[in-house]
Amino acid sequence: MKVRIKFAKSGVMVYIGHLDLLRYFQKSMRRAQIDIKYSEGFSPHQIMSFAAPLGVGVISNGEYMDVELNSSEGKASFIDSLNEVMVPGVKILNAVLLPDKAKNAMSSVAAASYRIVRKDGGKIPEEVISSADVFIGQNEIMITKETKKNVMELDIKPHIYQFGIDSEEISLKVDASSAGNIKPMLVVEALYRYAGVDFDPLDMQIIRDEMYMDIGEGDERELVSLDSIGEDF
Amino acid sequence: MQKTALSDKILLKVEKPARYIGNEINAVVKNKNEIDIRFALCFPDVYEIGMSHLGIQILYSLFNSYEDVWAERVYSPWVDLDKIMRDDNIPLFALESQEPVKNFDFLGFTLQYEMCYTNILQVLDLAGIPIRASDRSEDDPIVVGGGPCTYNPEPICEFFDFFYIGEGETGYREIFDLYKEHKAKKTTRKEFLKRISQIEGMYVPSLVEVTYNDDGTVKGFTDDEGKPVHIKKQVVREMDKAHYPEKPVVPFIKVTQDRVVLEIQRGCVRGCRFCQAGQLYRPVRERSVEHLEEMAIKLLNNTGHEEISLSSLSSSDFSGIEELVNFLIEECDKRHINISLPSLRIDNFSVDVMSKVQDIKKSSLTFAPEAGSQRMRNIINKGLTEEDILKGARLAFENGWTRVKLYFMLGLPGETVEDIEGIADIADKIAREFFDAVPKEERKNGPVQIVVSTSFFIPKPFTAFQWAPMNEAKDFLDKAYITRKAITSMLNQKRIKYNWHEADVSVIEGILARGDRKLNDLIETLYKKGCIYDAWGEYFDMDKWMSTMAELGIDPAFYTTRKRDLDEIFPWDFLDCGVSKDFLKREWERSLKGEVTPNCMLRCNGCGAVNMNGMYCPM
Structure with missing residues (x-):
């Protein structure tokens, strides 16, 4: 049985990188004595995959991973026994039984929503807020993206699905698919640059609130959270 | 947000911030107002090495099993954080509470290999504790060392208030009880250490005087009352x-x-x-x-x-x-x-x-x-x-x-x-x-x-x-x-x-x-010249070690290539690990003749450990 788990990551756990989080969950499955399925072969590993890695320093209320189980005593007991072995900063929020033919979390992800706030609790500068409407109204928003190999120009406008701003926070829903993933800080940097305001990314806290899959027909986008398919078990 | 001693900016800047945040599975967090003794257990090397050591895990678990004690862990900050802590004056902290080690009652080091000695000084210094025991005040933590290197603690003895010789499982409760009494009666650090020295296995360097022969070898050891010193290790019976x-x-x-x-x-x-x-x-x-x-x-x-x-x-x-x-x-x-x-x-x-x-x-x-x-x-x-x-x-x-x-x-x-x-x-x-x-x-x-x-x-x-x-x-x-x-x-x-x-x-x-x-002077001078992480090839600086020895008039050959007399008194001879010097001498002589000594299952060779603290060797 394929189960999708939704969890939150906060507190000091934001300093734990993706691979270490994977190790943490592998050990947690054993501590909680979850009857998880193992791969075949000489060094079997748990069948577990994450929707999308979360950057170090980022808080999330909407992380997902898929696991395969041999058996389960039901959703409530599954969530409780995992939460019992979590450390402060990781919390299991939901679990759903996936249809057998469901795509895995990683290939399902189409979008993610974020909030960006100031770490010191301060306000977003007035110049930035007042420039925002014109900034987001542009036909294209060009940024320079540095990859390992080269530097390239990229228009991020088509990948921004929602944008909001007030003095407390900037909120975004952006493309998170493997082909067009946009890091939220790229948008924020572009906005501050547009407004002509100096800015240190380390002053800002990113919060990922949700990850979505696209169940729309054809070109019509219809985003629903990754745990909205599947059923209770 | 959970408490961290380091700011978010620093944690995002350093390599592997997980070294410094605590919060691991099975880490013990207690209410500091409900305990009497705060103990910082230190392995003076980087987190990944220190966390792999069984001895610290044993003591951590044992100490935390006592209701009145809260043991926490501390490791050497890696070189990147070391620099930031010095530049920003951030005091070294323990992982569980994220609070400064300087406020603890004890700071205990496990001494597993000699090349970590400069890191002991790094930890003391970053914690804001005077490097030399003689410079410490009544408010500083009691600094204790244990582990295999304490069987010759002399090169680092001036940095420690006392050494615990032997196996850690057996003697600490007595030490903690004495400490609580010391706190209640407000006796001095010196009086407390005197009491400690009366427990089996405890070596208080400040109470032992070493005299030397003209050739630089040891002449003898006397305690503060002028009596010979003999310290027998602590040992687990069952x-x-x-x-x-x-x-x-x-x-x-x-x-x-x-x-x-x-x-x-x-x-x-x-x-x-x-x-x-x-x-x-x-x-x-x-x-x-x-x-x-x-x-x-x-x-x-x-x-x-x-x-x-x-x-x-x-x-x-x-x-x-x-x-x-x-x-x-x-x-x-x-x-x-x-x-x-x-x-x-x-x-x-x-x-x-x-x-x-x-x-x-x-x-x-x-x-x-x-x-x-x-x-x-x-x-x-x-x-x-x-x-x-x-x-x-x-x-x-x-x-x-x-x-x-x-x-x-x-x-x-x-x-x-x-x-x-x-x-x-x-x-x-x-x-x-x-x-x-x-x-x-x-x-x-x-x-x-x-x-x-x-x-x-x-x-x-x-x-x-x-x-x-x-x-x-x-x-x-x-x-x-x-x-x-x-x-x-x-x-x-x-x-x-x-x-x-x-x-x-x-x-x-x-x-x-x-x-x-x-x-001791050599280690301190080297540390002050910037030596830490000598166990790591990329940080070990042989030239610095050699030139500093030359400056201080220390001859490496005296310690390494010199042929030692059979009757020479060694700097560690006042310690007793159970095996007698006579037995070792016999073994040395047999080795020179190429003679094999059978293992203990085949025959008892009279090493002396047979009757260690009233416990019999099962062999």
């Missing part, structure tokens, strides 16, 4: 009753020892004359198989680790090894847990077991003949013969193994060129054994691959070789060259790879291992 951590802390990041460690026994019946651990942990004491099985299950359930490893100096000598291993194979198979079995002799049983628990294609056989000739192996009293090695190798080859690792030492007492060339010879014979045992058409895992590694022999206190002159760096490198040349002249040289250890750092380790109080 292993099954000794505290064992059922819930060890599980790190987030990958550490060196990322597995459940099951200590099956303490001590070793083999009397290898170079081996310090083999003497320090005498007498041999086993845990019962029943107890170990129960512990294994609890530890696996409580940690979620995917691997379990047995720990002991010589696992094959454990009387219940087959029963225990068979139990673990069955349990671990069910749970998809890997088993790692270090220090097993290669025989029918271990080959059978290893073929069940290891991937033959990836794993290798390990032999530690330590010396290349039988003559030399007799001198060091390593019971392994060439026949044993070849028979074991053949058995493993017949079962599909192709990789062999061989460990040797260079610079052993009385070593000749022939002894060294014997290393190449034995490696070549193993290769021949492979080609003989495995016909061409059955070599599906490829041809044999042999890796020969040599380290340089360092004489250690409380071994038969404590009298032995050590080689100079140049001798070591010459010997490594002879080994390499001998290997390249062998028929199967293409199947043999050769690695050798750094010579410089071995020389320094040799100086510190048999050093005396005069070296």
Whole structure:
């Protein structure tokens, strides 16, 4: 049985990188004595995959991973026994039984929503807020993206699905698919640059609130959270 | 947000912030208002090394089992954070509470290897605790050291308030009770340390005076009342009753020892004359198989680790090894847990077991003949013969193994060129054994691959070789060259790879291992010149060590190559690890004659540990 788990990551756990989080969950499955399925072969590993890695320093209320189980005593007991072995900063929020033919979390992800706030609790500068409407109204928003190999120009406008701003926070829903993933800080940097305001990314806290899959027909986008398919078990 | 001593900006800037945040599975957090004693346990090296150490986990669990004590962990900040803490004046903190170590009652260091000595000073200094015990005030934590290096604590004795000699499980409750009394009665630090010195195994350096002969050797030790000093180690009587951590802390990041460690026994019946651990942990004491099985299950359930490893100096000598291993194979198979079995002799049983628990294609056989000739192996009293090695190798080859690792030492007492060339010879014979045992058409895992590694022999206190002159760096490198040349002249040289250890750092380790109080100034000066992480090749600076010794008028040869008189008083002679100096002397003399001493299972050789603190050696 394929189960999708939704969890939150906060507190000091934001300093734990993706691979270490994977190790943490592998050990947690054993501590909680979850009857998880193992791969075949000489060094079997748990069948577990994450929707999308979360950057170090980022808080999330909407992380997902898929696991395969041999058996389960039901959703409530599954969530409780995992939460019992979590450390402060990781919390299991939901679990759903996936249809057998469901795509895995990683290939399902189409979008993610974020909030960006100031770490010191301060306000977003007035110049930035007042420039925002014109900034987001542009036909294209060009940024320079540095990859390992080269530097390239990229228009991020088509990948921004929602944008909001007030003095407390900037909120975004952006493309998170493997082909067009946009890091939220790229948008924020572009906005501050547009407004002509100096800015240190380390002053800002990113919060990922949700990850979505696209169940729309054809070109019509219809985003629903990754745990909205599947059923209770 | 949970509390962190370091700001978010710093944590996002440093390498592996998980080293500094605490919050791991099984980390113990107590309410500081409800406890009397705060103890910071430090392994003075980077987190990944320190977290792999069983001893700290034992003490952490034991101390936290006391309601009135809260033990926390602290490790050396890595060089990146070290610099930030100095620049920004951030005091060193313990992981659980994230609060400054300076506010603790005790700061305890485990001393596992000599090359961590400058890191002790790093930790003290970053914590804001005066480096020298004599400079500490009533408010500073009591600084205590334990672990194998305390069997010669003299080179670092001025940085410690006291040393705990022996096994940690037995003596701390008494120390804590004394400390609470000291706090309640508001006695002075000095009075408290005086009381401590009256407990067995406790060495308070400030209360011991060392006198020297004109040639720089030790003349004697006297206490503050002018009496001779004799300090006997603390020792666990029954292993099954000794505290064992059922819930060890599980790190987030990958550490060196990322597995459940099951200590099956303490001590070793083999009397290898170079081996310090083999003497320090005498007498041999086993845990019962029943107890170990129960512990294994609890530890696996409580940690979620995917691997379990047995720990002991010589696992094959454990009387219940087959029963225990068979139990673990069955349990671990069910749970998809890997088993790692270090220090097993290669025989029918271990080959059978290893073929069940290891991937033959990836794993290798390990032999530690330590010396290349039988003559030399007799001198060091390593019971392994060439026949044993070849028979074991053949058995493993017949079962599909192709990789062999061989460990040797260079610079052993009385070593000749022939002894060294014997290393190449034995490696070549193993290769021949492979080609003989495995016909061409059955070599599906490829041809044999042999890796020969040599380290340089360092004489250690409380071994038969404590009298032995050590080689100079140049001798070591010459010997490594002879080994390499001998290997390249062998028929199967293409199947043999050769690695050798750094010579410089071995020389320094040799100086510190048999050093005396005069070296405290050296360690402090080096630290002030910026030396830390000397155990790490990329930070060890030989030139600084040599030039500083020259500045301070310290002659390295006095500690390393000098021939020691049979009656010389050594800087560590006031300590008693159970094994008598007379026994070691006999062993040294037998080694010079190439005489083998049988292991303790065959005959008692009267080492002295038989009657350690009213406990009898089971052998």
